[in-house]
Amino acid sequence: MKTIKIISVVLRGLPNTLTLLVASFFLATVLGIFLAWLNLRKNRLARGIARLYLGLVRGTPPLLMLLLAYYGLPVLLKSIGIDIDHWTRMTFGILGLTIGWSAYLSEAFRSAYLSVDPGQLEAARSVGMSDRHSFWQIIVPQTAMIALPNIENLLIGLVKATSLVYVIGLYDMYNQATNLSNQTSGVYQLKIFIILALIYWVIVLLIEWGFRLIRGHYAKMMA
Known part of the structure; x- marks a missing residue:
């Protein structure tokens, strides 16, 4: 089987892979910031809720989290009269990954x-800066730089x-590669999965390049 044929088949799952990546990372970031805020509050109830969530999620494998989201959540919500059976596999995939990664991002923040x-807040107050202005202009940029x-x-x-x-039947790049391997009775399995690994590697290289640009931008701002 020609390399270009393998690449074209595997890349059919790229839109779903990127949709999962971007949507779940964005939602996990928003939820992670909220959880970090809860965990930093002096209110014991808020901290307790955040820590319970973090403990449960971080102690659950991502694969199991996806299965719980896909099979368990509809049953749980149906018991209280909410029907989500019409949700797509993509929605459940994003939900499962969002829940899983929000806990890790929360701890990073x-x-x-x-x-x-x-x-530094006290120093900012001494020169007449408001707490709100100091937080956004001094604390947030440094927090972001440290968390990067x-x-x-x-x-x-x-x-x-x-x-x-793949466990919930969503056709991403991995699922496409697995199906192609099965269609060829595993004859080209090694070649298919090496190509798949290289495609994932390219995505990771692009992410690393993007973060280098962000760090460079922050370094110039804080110089």
């Missing part, structure tokens, strides 16, 4: 925030985790 010297390496690693991990959606 929280640890980065705690690494910033709180004395962890965010990059988590995004790369999410790239690889998108392949897990």
Whole structure:
């Protein structure tokens, strides 16, 4: 089988892979920030809710999280009168990955925030800056810069985790490669999966390049 044929078949799943990656990472980031905010509050109930969520999610394998989202959530919601059987596999895939990665991103944001010297807020107040202005102009940029390496690693991990959606029958690149291998009775299996690995590697290289640009931009801003 020609290499170009393998690439063309595998790339049929690229739109789904990228949709999963972008949507779940965006939603996980939003949810992660909210969870970090809850975890940093002085309110015990808020902290308790955040820590319970983080403990449960981080202790559950991503593959199991996808299965729970796809098979368990419809049953759970149906018991209280909510029917989500019409949701697409893509929706469940995004939901499962979002839940899984939100916990890891939350800890990345929280640890980065705690690494910033709180004395800088006092210094900003002493020169007449408001707390809100100081937070957005001083604390947030430093928190983002500190969190960037962890965010990059988590995004790369999410790239690889998108392949897990095969368990719910969603046709991403991995599923396309597996089907192609089965159609050829495994004769070209090694070649197919090497090409698949190289495509994932290219995606990871693009992510690393993007984060280098972001770090360079932040470095110039904070110089």
